[in-house]
Amino acid sequence: MIGKEDIYMDIDQKIKDMAEHLYPEMVKRRRDLHRHPEAGWTEFRTASMVIQELESLGYEVHFGREVIDGSQQMGLPDKDVMDACMERAVKEGADEKLVAAMAGGRTGVVGILRTGRPGKTVALRFDMDCNEVEEAKDEKHRPYREGFFSLHPGCMHACGHDGHTTAGLAVAKILAGLKDELTGTVKFIFQPAEEGVRGARAMAAKGVVDDADYLLGAHLMMPPVGFLGYDVRGFLATTKFDADFTGVPAHAGGMPECGKNALLAAANAAINIQGITRHSKGVTRINVGVLNAGTGRNVIPAHAHMEVETRGATTEVNDFVQKRAEEILKGAAMMYDVKVQFIQTGGAASGNNSPELSAHVRKTAERLGIFNRLEEVHDIGGSEDCSYFMERVQKHGGQAAYLIIGGSLAAVNHNNYFDFDERALVLEAQLLSTVACELVKG
Numbered sequence: 001m002i003g004k005e006d007i008y009m010d011i012d013q014k015i016k017d018m019a020e021h022l023y024p025e026m027v028k029r030r031r032d033l034h035r036h037p038e039a040g041w042t043e044f045r046t047a048s049m050v051i052q053e054l055e056s057l058g059y060e061v062h063f064g065r066e067v068i069d070g071s072q073q074m075g076l077p078d079k080d081v082m083d084a085c086m087e088r089a090v091k092e093g094a095d096e097k098l099v100a101a102m103a104g105g106r107t108g109v110v111g112i113l114r115t116g117r118p119g120k121t122v123a124l125r126f127d128m129d130c131n132e133v134e135e136a137k138d139e140k141h142r143p144y145r146e147g148f149f150s151l152h153p154g155c156m157h158a159c160g161h162d163g164h165t166t167a168g169l170a171v172a173k174i175l176a177g178l179k180d181e182l183t184g185t186v187k188f189i190f191q192p193a194e195e196g197v198r199g200a201r202a203m204a205a206k207g208v209v210d211d212a213d214y215l216l217g218a219h220l221m222m223p224p225v226g227f228l229g230y231d232v233r234g235f236l237a238t239t240k241f242d243a244d245f246t247g248v249p250a251h252a253g254g255m256p257e258c259g260k261n262a263l264l265a266a267a268n269a270a271i272n273i274q275g276i277t278r279h280s281k282g283v284t285r286i287n288v289g290v291l292n293a294g295t296g297r298n299v300i301p302a303h304a305h306m307e308v309e310t311r312g313a314t315t316e317v318n319d320f321v322q323k324r325a326e327e328i329l330k331g332a333a334m335m336y337d338v339k340v341q342f343i344q345t346g347g348a349a350s351g352n353n354s355p356e357l358s359a360h361v362r363k364t365a366e367r368l369g370i371f372n373r374l375e376e377v378h379d380i381g382g383s384e385d386c387s388y389f390m391e392r393v394q395k396h397g398g399q400a401a402y403l404i405i406g407g408s409l410a411a412v413n414h415n416n417y418f419d420f421d422e423r424a425l426v427l428e429a430q431l432l433s434t435v436a437c438e439l440v441k442g
Contacts, residue, residue, distance in 0.1 A: 011181065011437055012368060018174045019430040026166050026425045031148035033162035036092055037130030037155040040193030041076050041105030044089035046128045046165060048098040050190050053169050054111035057176040059188070061111050063098075068106040068192075069205040075198040075240070075345035076105050088152075108203045111188040113175055119184020119440045123212035124432060125389055126168030127194035131158040136416040143419055158418040160220035160407060163425055165190065167218075170429040175436060184440035187212065189389070197238060197348040200385035204392045214357060214439045215393040215400040217386040218428055220407035225424045227406025228365050228431070229377035231358035232351075235402075236285065236311040237318035238383040240346035243269070243329050247338035249295075249302040259300025262338050263293035266304035269332035273308070276324045282313025284321050307345075311383060314350045315391075351387030354399035361401055364435050370427050377404050403431075 038046055047063065054061045076082075082105060090096050107128070135141075135149050135156040143149040150156045157163075172188050189208060193199030209215055221229070245266045250259030270288045278284055286308070293304035310325055312318030326342060333340035358376075365371050390400035405428045407420035 011178070012434060014178065015174055015430055015433045015437070018177060019170065019426050019433065022170045022173065022429065023426050026170050026429070027422050029169065030162050030166040030422060030425065033165060034143055034148050034157045035151050037150050037152055037157045037162070038085065038089070039077070039132055039155055040129040040195050040198055041073065041107060042082060042085035043107040043128045043192045044086050044099045044102055045092050045094040047102060047107040047109050047190065047192070048089065048094035050109045050128070050165065050169065051098055052095065054109070054172060054188065057172055059111035059113055059172065059176070061109065063109045064101045064106045067108045067110045067203055067206055067208055069202045070104060070106065072202040072205040073105060073198070074201065074347065075193070075196050105192070107192040108199070109190040110208050111172060113179060113186040115179055115182045115184060117183040120213040120442045121185040121187065121211050122436045122439045123187040123189055123209050123215040123389070123393070124168065124171060124436060125189040125191060125215065125217040125386055126164045127161045127191045127199070128165045129161055129193050129195050129199070130155050131195055131414055133158045133414065133416050141417050141419070142410065156416065156418070158415060159195065159413045160420055161194065163220050163407070163420060163422070164218070167425050167428045167432070170425065171432050171436070174429065174433040178437065182437060182440055186436055186440060194385055196240060196346040197383055197385040198346045200388040201347060204388040209389050209393050210396060212393050213398045215389050215398065216403065216432060216435065217389070218403040218405050218432065219384070220420050220424055221404045222409045222412060223373070223404070223406035224408045225406050225421045225427065226372040227404070228371040228374050229404030230362045230365060230374055231353050231376040232380060232402040232404060233353060233377070234379040234381065235348070235351035235387050236313060236381065236383050237315040237350040238309060238311045238348050239318060239322045239344065240309045242343045242345055243306040243308060244341050245304040245333060245338050247300070247302045247336065250300040252298045252300055256300060260338050261300050261336055262304040263301035265332045265336035265338045265340070266291055266293055266306050268335065269329045270306065272332065273325045273328045276321055276328070279312065279317045279320055282317045284317060285311035286321055286325060312350070318350070348383045348385040349387040349391040351384065351390045351402065353401040354394060357399040357401040360438070361403065361435055364438060365431060368430065368434060370430060373406070
């Protein structure tokens with residue numbers, strides 16, 4: 001008689017062999033993506049490649065308007081930037097028709113593997129965008145030394161999303177090869193614009209995870225290869241917004257009473273929002289990261305631009321901070337008789353792993369024996385818009401988990417010397433493929 005453990009051992013070995021076999025292909029793809037980074041909402045070449053790969057593997061593929069709610073997109077680039085990025089993507093090998101179908105920054109992709117047999121629906125999420133960072137160009141930086149540094153000035157994969165996309169496509173290939181042995185449905189979500197927490201909301205609002213029983217996301221981080229953070233808790237909810245103050249210019253010496261000073265309104269607001277009351281239900285954060293105003297020393301400043309972010313331990317707490325911040329900014333505008341307008345440029349919900357799913361991931365990782373450090377990662381302190389997917393799945397009665405994969409980083413995330421050990425991709429692909437195979441069976 002064949003026992004459950006024998007079945008696990010058989011599928012585990014198949015997945016391990018496939019992941020190892022895909023390693024050279026993953027390195028090649030990751031380095032190609034690293035050379036061609038695309039910032040949030042402009043991932044036309046990357047998304048085009050993802051679409052074509054998923055279609056070649058037999059996936060049902062949806063993209064563009066099918067998976068992006070345009071009314072929920074935040075922090076879109078100007079049209080001229082978007083147009084230039086579309087043109088560049090085509091020149092660099094993207095399919096022109098696919099790029100056109102993603103106009104307006106609708107660069108999300110969903111691939112669906114339907115087995116035709118009853119089972120659970122498992123969603124796997126991978127982000128695709130780069131950072132707006134100028135990559136280091138000296139011999140101590142491996143991508144430069146080995147010739148796969150960014151070809152796009154001011155853009156760099158400095159957070160590992162080139163690796164995430166690569167791992168996602170590897171998992172898609174592994175599961176396609178195992179389709180006849182699977183049940184249920186697996187959904188691959190390739191998300192644009194994670195940087196600035198801008199992209200997930202527009203895909204979640206379109207309902208792409210509403211049928212998911214389970215959702216998994218992962219991120220390459222600083223610990224060495226072999227580290228797995230299996231129970232991530234404490235993602236802070238956040239809102240990113242711009243405040244633009246508009247007053248009236250006047251001669252500062254001759255007719256100051258005719259002016260309305262936008263700079264003073266913004267400066268007053270920047271100071272006063274630091275005094276927002278703390279909240280009994282959790283930690284809060286607020287920061288004014290940018291304040292630009294004025295045109296000359298003898299001119300009453302007519303315009304001021306402020307870039308603000310709020311954070312809270314929960315979505316409720318963050319909403320409280322955001323509301324109070326906007327009230328204070330409006331009050332400062334009234335005090336100086338100027339106008340103020342707000343534009344939300346990003347946001348994320350709070351997020352915590354579902355305990356049962358975290359425990360399942362740990363058990364699977366222990367069985368596979370490919371990680372030498374398994375740890376909980378609590379009070380993470382930052383924000384990640386995968387939380388929109390997590391929150392949506394959990395509210396629908398499903399379970400969600402976010403994983404930290406050790407990447408032996410050469411520098412911290414978002415640094416211009418960022419790089420990671422590509423062996424981490426094999427471990428990520430093996431783990432996610434194995435867990436997905438288990439979860440679809442329920």
